[in-house]
Amino acid sequence: MIRILVAGYKGKMGQQTVTMILEHKDFELVGVYDPHSADSSLVTGGIEVPIYSQLTAIPDRCADIWVDFTSPAAVYENAKAALVKKIHPLIGTTGLSDDQITKLQGIAQASDISGLIVPNFGISAVLLMEFAQQAAKYLPDVEIIEMHHDQKVDAPSGTALNTAKKISEVRQSHHQGAPNEKEILKGVRGGEYDGIRLHAVRLPGYVAHEQVLFGGPGEALTIRQDSFDRASFMTGVALAIEKIQTISGLRVGLENVL
Numbered sequence: 001m002i003r004i005l006v007a008g009y010k011g012k013m014g015q016q017t018v019t020m021i022l023e024h025k026d027f028e029l030v031g032v033y034d035p036h037s038a039d040s041s042l043v044t045g046g047i048e049v050p051i052y053s054q055l056t057a058i059p060d061r062c063a064d065i066w067v068d069f070t071s072p073a074a075v076y077e078n079a080k081a082a083l084v085k086k087i088h089p090l091i092g093t094t095g096l097s098d099d100q101i102t103k104l105q106g107i108a109q110a111s112d113i114s115g116l117i118v119p120n121f122g123i124s125a126v127l128l129m130e131f132a133q134q135a136a137k138y139l140p141d142v143e144i145i146e147m148h149h150d151q152k153v154d155a156p157s158g159t160a161l162n163t164a165k166k167i168s169e170v171r172q173s174h175h176q177g178a179p180n181e182k183e184i185l186k187g188v189r190g191g192e193y194d195g196i197r198l199h200a201v202r203l204p205g206y207v208a209h210e211q212v213l214f215g216g217p218g219e220a221l222t223i224r225q226d227s228f229d230r231a232s233f234m235t236g237v238a239l240a241i242e243k244i245q246t247i248s249g250l251r252v253g254l255e256n257v258l
Protein backbone atom coordinates (compact mmCIF):
# COMPACT_ATOMS: atom_id res chain seq x y z
CA MET A 1 0.00 0.00 0.00
CA ILE A 2 1.14 3.55 -0.73
CA ARG A 3 0.62 5.73 2.35
CA ILE A 4 -0.63 9.22 1.55
CA LEU A 5 -1.05 12.50 3.43
CA VAL A 6 -3.32 15.14 1.86
CA ALA A 7 -2.63 18.83 2.54
CA GLY A 8 -5.67 21.02 1.87
CA TYR A 9 -8.07 18.11 2.33
CA LYS A 10 -11.14 20.34 2.78
CA GLY A 11 -10.66 22.20 -0.49
CA LYS A 12 -12.22 21.47 -3.89
CA MET A 13 -9.24 19.40 -5.04
CA GLY A 14 -8.43 18.01 -1.61
CA GLN A 15 -11.89 16.47 -1.26
CA GLN A 16 -11.68 14.83 -4.68
CA THR A 17 -8.23 13.49 -3.82
CA VAL A 18 -9.35 12.00 -0.49
CA THR A 19 -12.27 10.25 -2.24
CA MET A 20 -10.00 8.90 -4.97
CA ILE A 21 -7.50 7.58 -2.37
CA LEU A 22 -10.25 5.87 -0.35
CA GLU A 23 -11.55 4.14 -3.51
CA HIS A 24 -8.10 3.03 -4.75
CA LYS A 25 -7.09 -0.49 -3.73
CA ASP A 26 -3.35 0.33 -3.48
CA PHE A 27 -3.64 3.66 -1.63
CA GLU A 28 -4.02 4.32 2.07
CA LEU A 29 -4.93 7.70 3.57
CA VAL A 30 -2.75 8.10 6.67
CA GLY A 31 -3.27 11.77 7.55
CA VAL A 32 -4.45 15.17 6.43
CA TYR A 33 -3.11 18.69 6.99
CA ASP A 34 -5.02 21.94 7.42
CA PRO A 35 -3.68 24.77 9.60
CA HIS A 36 -7.20 26.11 10.14
CA SER A 37 -8.69 22.88 11.46
CA ALA A 38 -9.84 22.70 15.09
CA ASP A 39 -10.41 18.91 14.98
CA SER A 40 -7.70 16.35 15.68
CA SER A 41 -9.00 13.48 13.57
CA LEU A 42 -10.98 12.89 10.41
CA VAL A 43 -13.42 10.02 10.13
CA THR A 44 -14.10 9.20 6.50
CA GLY A 45 -14.76 6.10 4.41
CA GLY A 46 -14.83 3.92 7.54
CA ILE A 47 -11.35 4.99 8.71
CA GLU A 48 -10.02 7.56 11.17
CA VAL A 49 -6.85 9.52 10.40
CA PRO A 50 -5.05 12.33 12.23
CA ILE A 51 -5.65 15.93 11.19
CA TYR A 52 -2.41 17.88 11.55
CA SER A 53 -2.87 21.60 12.05
CA GLN A 54 0.83 22.47 12.33
CA LEU A 55 3.65 21.50 9.99
CA THR A 56 5.90 20.82 12.97
CA ALA A 57 3.43 18.22 14.32
CA ILE A 58 3.73 16.01 11.21
CA PRO A 59 6.12 13.14 12.01
CA ASP A 60 9.01 12.27 9.70
CA ARG A 61 8.21 9.45 7.24
CA CYS A 62 4.58 9.24 8.49
CA ALA A 63 3.51 8.92 4.84
CA ASP A 64 5.15 7.92 1.56
CA ILE A 65 3.54 10.73 -0.48
CA TRP A 66 2.41 14.27 0.43
CA VAL A 67 -0.28 15.45 -1.97
CA ASP A 68 -0.61 19.23 -1.81
CA PHE A 69 -3.65 21.19 -2.98
CA THR A 70 -3.48 24.21 -0.71
CA SER A 71 -2.69 27.80 -1.55
CA PRO A 72 0.06 29.67 -3.42
CA ALA A 73 0.93 31.39 -0.13
CA ALA A 74 1.56 28.07 1.65
CA VAL A 75 2.95 25.74 -0.99
CA TYR A 76 6.67 26.53 -0.64
CA GLU A 77 6.78 25.86 3.12
CA ASN A 78 4.62 22.74 2.67
CA ALA A 79 6.86 21.29 -0.05
CA LYS A 80 9.96 22.04 1.99
CA ALA A 81 8.44 20.38 5.07
CA ALA A 82 7.57 17.26 3.06
CA LEU A 83 11.12 16.94 1.72
CA VAL A 84 12.72 17.49 5.13
CA LYS A 85 10.35 14.89 6.64
CA LYS A 86 11.39 12.40 3.90
CA ILE A 87 7.91 12.32 2.34
CA HIS A 88 7.74 12.54 -1.48
CA PRO A 89 5.93 15.79 -2.36
CA LEU A 90 3.33 15.69 -5.13
CA ILE A 91 2.56 19.36 -5.57
CA GLY A 92 -0.61 20.32 -7.41
CA THR A 93 -0.80 23.75 -5.81
CA THR A 94 0.19 26.56 -8.15
CA GLY A 95 2.21 29.68 -7.46
CA LEU A 96 5.79 28.45 -6.86
CA SER A 97 8.31 30.89 -8.36
CA ASP A 98 11.28 29.68 -10.43
CA ASP A 99 13.54 30.66 -7.55
CA GLN A 100 11.49 28.62 -5.06
CA ILE A 101 11.50 25.60 -7.38
CA THR A 102 15.29 25.79 -7.66
CA LYS A 103 15.61 25.96 -3.86
CA LEU A 104 13.26 22.98 -3.42
CA GLN A 105 15.25 21.01 -5.99
CA GLY A 106 18.35 21.62 -3.87
CA ILE A 107 16.55 20.38 -0.74
CA ALA A 108 15.25 17.33 -2.63
CA GLN A 109 18.77 16.49 -3.74
CA ALA A 110 20.16 16.92 -0.22
CA SER A 111 17.33 14.79 1.25
CA ASP A 112 17.55 12.24 -1.57
CA ILE A 113 13.76 12.39 -1.95
CA SER A 114 12.06 12.58 -5.34
CA GLY A 115 9.02 14.71 -6.00
CA LEU A 116 6.79 16.19 -8.65
CA ILE A 117 5.35 19.65 -9.19
CA VAL A 118 2.40 19.29 -11.57
CA PRO A 119 0.88 22.49 -12.99
CA ASN A 120 -2.04 20.49 -14.38
CA PHE A 121 -2.97 16.81 -13.85
CA GLY A 122 -5.44 16.73 -16.75
CA ILE A 123 -4.25 14.74 -19.76
CA SER A 124 -5.87 17.26 -22.12
CA ALA A 125 -3.84 20.06 -20.52
CA VAL A 126 -0.60 18.05 -20.60
CA LEU A 127 -1.17 17.35 -24.32
CA LEU A 128 -2.06 20.98 -24.98
CA MET A 129 1.27 22.08 -23.48
CA GLU A 130 3.20 19.51 -25.53
CA PHE A 131 1.38 20.41 -28.78
CA ALA A 132 1.80 24.13 -28.13
CA GLN A 133 5.53 23.66 -27.68
CA GLN A 134 5.73 21.77 -30.99
CA ALA A 135 3.64 24.36 -32.83
CA ALA A 136 5.72 27.28 -31.54
CA LYS A 137 8.75 25.98 -33.44
CA TYR A 138 6.89 26.78 -36.67
CA LEU A 139 4.47 29.51 -35.54
CA PRO A 140 6.41 31.66 -33.07
CA ASP A 141 3.72 34.35 -32.63
CA VAL A 142 1.44 33.18 -29.85
CA GLU A 143 -0.91 34.41 -27.15
CA ILE A 144 -2.48 32.40 -24.31
CA ILE A 145 -5.98 32.79 -22.89
CA GLU A 146 -6.81 30.87 -19.70
CA MET A 147 -10.33 30.76 -18.28
CA HIS A 148 -11.18 29.67 -14.73
CA HIS A 149 -13.86 29.68 -12.04
CA ASP A 150 -14.17 32.93 -10.11
CA GLN A 151 -12.78 31.49 -6.83
CA LYS A 152 -9.28 31.11 -8.24
CA VAL A 153 -6.83 33.32 -6.32
CA ASP A 154 -3.79 33.24 -8.60
CA ALA A 155 -3.43 34.65 -12.10
CA PRO A 156 -2.17 33.62 -14.52
CA SER A 157 -2.93 29.96 -13.92
CA GLY A 158 0.00 27.64 -13.31
CA THR A 159 -0.90 25.88 -16.54
CA ALA A 160 -0.79 29.07 -18.61
CA LEU A 161 2.53 30.07 -17.09
CA ASN A 162 3.97 26.63 -17.72
CA THR A 163 2.68 26.72 -21.31
CA ALA A 164 4.50 30.03 -21.82
CA LYS A 165 7.69 28.60 -20.29
CA LYS A 166 7.60 25.54 -22.57
CA ILE A 167 7.01 27.75 -25.63
CA SER A 168 9.83 30.12 -24.69
CA GLU A 169 12.21 27.11 -24.58
CA VAL A 170 11.80 26.63 -28.34
CA ARG A 171 11.35 30.12 -29.79
CA GLN A 172 13.35 33.33 -29.92
CA SER A 173 11.97 35.95 -27.55
CA HIS A 174 10.45 38.83 -29.50
CA HIS A 175 7.90 41.63 -29.23
CA GLN A 176 4.48 40.77 -30.64
CA GLY A 177 2.09 43.38 -31.99
CA ALA A 178 2.81 46.80 -33.46
CA PRO A 179 6.12 48.28 -32.28
CA ASN A 180 4.30 51.48 -31.32
CA GLU A 181 1.18 49.86 -29.80
CA LYS A 182 -0.27 51.71 -26.81
CA GLU A 183 -2.76 50.44 -24.23
CA ILE A 184 -5.69 52.85 -24.06
CA LEU A 185 -7.05 50.76 -21.17
CA LYS A 186 -4.27 49.62 -18.78
CA GLY A 187 -3.66 45.86 -18.86
CA VAL A 188 -5.79 45.22 -21.92
CA ARG A 189 -2.92 43.48 -23.75
CA GLY A 190 -2.56 41.07 -20.82
CA GLY A 191 0.49 40.00 -18.84
CA GLU A 192 3.77 39.12 -20.53
CA TYR A 193 6.18 36.22 -20.12
CA ASP A 194 9.25 36.44 -22.37
CA GLY A 195 7.26 38.31 -25.05
CA ILE A 196 4.24 35.95 -24.84
CA ARG A 197 0.96 37.64 -23.87
CA LEU A 198 -1.21 35.88 -21.27
CA HIS A 199 -4.85 36.74 -20.61
CA ALA A 200 -6.84 35.50 -17.60
CA VAL A 201 -10.64 35.21 -17.55
CA ARG A 202 -12.53 34.51 -14.26
CA LEU A 203 -16.21 33.60 -14.49
CA PRO A 204 -18.76 31.60 -12.48
CA GLY A 205 -19.66 28.32 -14.18
CA TYR A 206 -16.16 27.76 -15.56
CA VAL A 207 -13.79 25.12 -14.13
CA ALA A 208 -10.42 25.23 -15.96
CA HIS A 209 -9.87 25.97 -19.67
CA GLU A 210 -7.04 27.19 -21.89
CA GLN A 211 -6.58 28.32 -25.46
CA VAL A 212 -3.25 28.83 -27.16
CA LEU A 213 -3.59 31.00 -30.27
CA PHE A 214 -0.90 31.01 -32.96
CA GLY A 215 -0.89 33.37 -35.92
CA GLY A 216 1.22 33.26 -39.09
CA PRO A 217 1.02 34.95 -42.49
CA GLY A 218 -2.54 34.29 -43.71
CA GLU A 219 -3.22 31.46 -41.21
CA ALA A 220 -3.93 30.68 -37.58
CA LEU A 221 -3.91 27.69 -35.25
CA THR A 222 -5.90 27.42 -32.02
CA ILE A 223 -5.30 24.67 -29.48
CA ARG A 224 -7.87 24.38 -26.70
CA GLN A 225 -8.44 22.15 -23.70
CA ASP A 226 -11.30 22.08 -21.20
CA SER A 227 -11.64 20.58 -17.74
CA PHE A 228 -15.40 20.55 -17.23
CA ASP A 229 -15.11 18.67 -13.95
CA ARG A 230 -12.35 18.26 -11.33
CA ALA A 231 -12.62 14.51 -11.92
CA SER A 232 -10.46 15.27 -14.98
CA PHE A 233 -7.45 15.70 -12.68
CA MET A 234 -7.79 12.49 -10.67
CA THR A 235 -6.38 9.99 -13.18
CA GLY A 236 -3.22 12.10 -13.29
CA VAL A 237 -3.04 12.39 -9.50
CA ALA A 238 -3.36 8.60 -9.11
CA LEU A 239 -0.74 7.97 -11.79
CA ALA A 240 1.70 10.41 -10.20
CA ILE A 241 1.21 8.80 -6.77
CA GLU A 242 2.02 5.40 -8.27
CA LYS A 243 5.14 6.60 -10.12
CA ILE A 244 6.66 9.37 -8.01
CA GLN A 245 9.03 7.06 -6.14
CA THR A 246 10.50 5.79 -9.42
CA ILE A 247 11.79 9.17 -10.64
CA SER A 248 14.86 11.03 -9.43
CA GLY A 249 14.98 14.57 -8.09
CA LEU A 250 12.16 17.12 -7.97
CA ARG A 251 10.67 17.53 -11.44
CA VAL A 252 8.02 19.70 -13.06
CA GLY A 253 5.21 18.25 -15.18
CA LEU A 254 3.08 15.11 -15.33
CA GLU A 255 4.94 14.17 -18.52
CA ASN A 256 7.77 12.94 -16.26
CA VAL A 257 5.62 9.94 -15.28
CA LEU A 258 3.55 9.43 -18.44
Ligand SMILES: NC(=O)C1=CN([C@@H]2O[C@H](COP(=O)(O)OP(=O)(O)OC[C@H]3O[C@@H](n4cnc5c(N)ncnc54)[C@H](OP(=O)(O)O)[C@@H]3O)[C@@H](O)[C@H]2O)C=CC1
Nearest residue numbers: 008010011012013036069070074092093094118119120121
Ligand atom coordinates in the same frame (compact mmCIF):
# COMPACT_ATOMS: atom_id res chain seq x y z
N1 LIG B 1 -2.34 20.85 -10.65
C1 LIG B 1 -3.63 20.74 -10.95
O1 LIG B 1 -4.05 19.96 -11.84
C2 LIG B 1 -4.61 21.56 -10.21
C3 LIG B 1 -4.17 22.49 -9.33
N2 LIG B 1 -5.03 23.24 -8.62
C4 LIG B 1 -4.44 24.15 -7.65
O2 LIG B 1 -4.61 23.60 -6.35
C5 LIG B 1 -4.72 24.65 -5.39
C6 LIG B 1 -5.99 24.44 -4.58
O3 LIG B 1 -7.09 24.54 -5.43
P1 LIG B 1 -8.59 24.29 -4.88
O4 LIG B 1 -8.70 22.97 -4.25
O5 LIG B 1 -9.46 24.64 -6.01
O6 LIG B 1 -8.66 25.45 -3.76
P2 LIG B 1 -9.62 25.52 -2.49
O7 LIG B 1 -9.59 26.97 -2.09
O8 LIG B 1 -10.90 24.87 -2.75
O9 LIG B 1 -8.85 24.67 -1.37
C7 LIG B 1 -7.65 25.07 -0.79
C8 LIG B 1 -7.47 24.33 0.51
O10 LIG B 1 -6.20 24.69 1.05
C9 LIG B 1 -6.36 24.99 2.43
N3 LIG B 1 -5.37 25.97 2.85
C10 LIG B 1 -5.42 27.32 2.79
N4 LIG B 1 -4.31 27.84 3.29
C11 LIG B 1 -3.54 26.81 3.67
C12 LIG B 1 -2.27 26.72 4.29
N5 LIG B 1 -1.58 27.80 4.64
N6 LIG B 1 -1.77 25.49 4.52
C13 LIG B 1 -2.47 24.38 4.20
N7 LIG B 1 -3.68 24.41 3.65
C14 LIG B 1 -4.21 25.62 3.39
C15 LIG B 1 -7.77 25.55 2.55
O11 LIG B 1 -8.21 25.37 3.87
P3 LIG B 1 -9.18 26.40 4.58
O12 LIG B 1 -10.47 26.31 3.82
O13 LIG B 1 -9.25 25.88 5.96
O14 LIG B 1 -8.54 27.76 4.44
C16 LIG B 1 -8.53 24.67 1.58
O15 LIG B 1 -8.95 23.48 2.19
C17 LIG B 1 -4.67 25.95 -6.19
O16 LIG B 1 -3.35 26.43 -6.21
C18 LIG B 1 -5.08 25.52 -7.60
O17 LIG B 1 -4.56 26.36 -8.59
C19 LIG B 1 -6.38 23.11 -8.77
C20 LIG B 1 -6.89 22.22 -9.67
C21 LIG B 1 -6.04 21.36 -10.45
Ligand SMILES: O=C(O)C1=N[C@H](C(=O)O)C[C@H](O)C1
Nearest residue numbers: 094119120152157158159208
Ligand atom coordinates in the same frame (compact mmCIF):
# COMPACT_ATOMS: atom_id res chain seq x y z
O1 LIG C 1 -7.27 26.68 -9.65
C1 LIG C 1 -7.68 25.82 -10.46
O2 LIG C 1 -8.87 25.48 -10.53
C2 LIG C 1 -6.70 25.20 -11.34
N1 LIG C 1 -5.44 25.43 -11.15
C3 LIG C 1 -4.37 24.94 -11.92
C4 LIG C 1 -3.68 26.08 -12.65
O3 LIG C 1 -3.55 27.18 -12.07
O4 LIG C 1 -3.24 25.89 -13.78
C5 LIG C 1 -4.76 23.78 -12.80
C6 LIG C 1 -6.12 23.94 -13.43
O5 LIG C 1 -6.04 24.97 -14.35
C7 LIG C 1 -7.17 24.24 -12.37
